[in-house]
Amino acid sequence: MTETLARRRVLLVIGGGIAAYKALDLIRRLRERGASVCPVLTAGAQEFVTPLAAAALAGERAHTDLFDRAEEADIGHIKLARQADAVVVAPATANLMARMAGGHADDLATTVLLATTLPILIAPAMNVRMWAHPATRRNRATLEGDGVCFVGPNAGRMAEPESGPGRMAEPNEIADALERMLAQAGDARPGLGFLAGRAEAQPRPLAGRRVLVTSGPTHEPIDPVRYIANRSSGRQGHAIAAAAAQAGAAVTLVSGPVAIPDPAGVAVVRVETAREMLAAVEAALPADIAVFAAAVADWRPQSEAGTKKIKKDGSGPAPLPLVENPDILATVSRMNPGRPALVVGFAAETDTVLDHARAKIARKGCDLIVANDVSAEGGVMGGSDNAVHLIHRDGAEESWPRLGKDEVARRLVAHLAELLDS
Numbered sequence: 001m002t003e004t005l006a007r008r009r010v011l012l013v014i015g016g017g018i019a020a021y022k023a024l025d026l027i028r029r030l031r032e033r034g035a036s037v038c039p040v041l042t043a044g045a046q047e048f049v050t051p052l053a054a055a056a057l058a059g060e061r062a063h064t065d066l067f068d069r070a071e072e073a074d075i076g077h078i079k080l081a082r083q084a085d086a087v088v089v090a091p092a093t094a095n096l097m098a099r100m101a102g103g104h105a106d107d108l109a110t111t112v113l114l115a116t117t118l119p120i121l122i123a124p125a126m127n128v129r130m131w132a133h134p135a136t137r138r139n140r141a142t143l144e145g146d147g148v149c150f151v152g153p154n155a156g157r158m159a160e161p162e163s164g165p166g167r168m169a170e171p172n173e174i175a176d177a178l179e180r181m182l183a184q185a186g187d188a189r190p191g192l193g194f195l196a197g198r199a200e201a202q203p204r205p206l207a208g209r210r211v212l213v214t215s216g217p218t219h220e221p222i223d224p225v226r227y228i229a230n231r232s233s234g235r236q237g238h239a240i241a242a243a244a245a246q247a248g249a250a251v252t253l254v255s256g257p258v259a260i261p262d263p264a265g266v267a268v269v270r271v272e273t274a275r276e277m278l279a280a281v282e283a284a285l286p287a288d289i290a291v292f293a294a295a296v297a298d299w300r301p302q303s304e305a306g307t308k309k310i311k312k313d314g315s316g317p318a319p320l321p322l323v324e325n326p327d328i329l330a331t332v333s334r335m336n337p338g339r340p341a342l343v344v345g346f347a348a349e350t351d352t353v354l355d356h357a358r359a360k361i362a363r364k365g366c367d368l369i370v371a372n373d374v375s376a377e378g379g380v381m382g383g384s385d386n387a388v389h390l391i392h393r394d395g396a397e398e399s400w401p402r403l404g405k406d407e408v409a410r411r412l413v414a415h416l417a418e419l420l421d422s
């Protein structure tokens, strides 16, 4: 953990979505980590959970009403906006995000959110199509531009018979993201926009830019207990997301299943399969730069994994017909409109690395391929360093020496910032 929540005070705004029940668990998780929690429920939230339940778990009064005669005698909403270390909005519904992005102050929650200068972390939760809607994307971009941090939403099954990005991040993920946000904000507590103010000492060539990064492997289920995977650790993709955030970009990281921590200052969307990754990528656009560092499975089992484990019956190996997965890099490279200005692919090869990478850039239509050798001699998949070759669309090529993955990420981000400016 980067920062303890002990003795921190969290203002928790609960929006009116089905995931409001998880906000009650979030109160418990935050208190387990030593924080005190002041709950604020919107009218919508009170359709799903009661102020009494929130108050009982928080061990203090839950606030609901802007025009509270007792509280507002001394302008209680302004006090709420000031007397905490951070504000967490969970679940952040589409409506609440729209109200925040529009600067509304039509209830206690939005008035406090508008009046506060504290760092704000929001955990969106909504139907897949609501999250992918251009209006919600605009609102998200506005909020990111205002310095609001995001955690999730994750991909996966939700209340509706649909799956994709929209499910609220788990309470412990939200608590982890809050710790990272507070660690980044430091003790100065500079408030809204603190991320932009924080790093004035270091160069921020991607300030005001949106960057999308994919990372890690995908898991393609065979049955409920087995899946097809690969050895990608996610280290290179995560390092690129971290470097882009440090360079000032608003970063969304779409990650397959990995065992490494989320990078600081980055909105992370967790997915499992290639199809979920494509849906999460489409929902995260528009972006100025998209870097596809994930090792996406080329194929998946043809039949959908059911709920029953496939049993061996003594008649030999089970047939496992495969079908091709969607090609995320080619799909985004060919988008029109909506193609990011710079689309970067990764090529992990075991032989004739450069030839394969040259063929790939032509086939996929991206601007740059970062190629690496993952053969036994190359030995970088899952390792801590990487030797990469850059192949540009105009034919220019360069090879970098073997470097730590953080250093590769830093140089790559600096290179992309230059390409974008030129």
Ligand SMILES: Cc1cc2nc3c(=O)[nH]c(=O)nc-3n(C[C@H](O)[C@H](O)[C@H](O)COP(=O)(O)O)c2cc1C
Binding pocket: 014, 015, 016, 017, 018, 019, 042, 043, 044, 045, 092, 093, 094, 095, 096, 125, 126, 127, 130
């Ligand atoms: C059963 C039910 C579940 C809902 N779940 C969500 C949800 O998960 N996310 C969302 O954005 N809106 C959801 N809505 C719609 C919101 O409740 C509605 O937009 C409300 O005005 C949001 O209130 P708020 O701005 O206080 O969050 C749901 C509505 C119903 C009736």
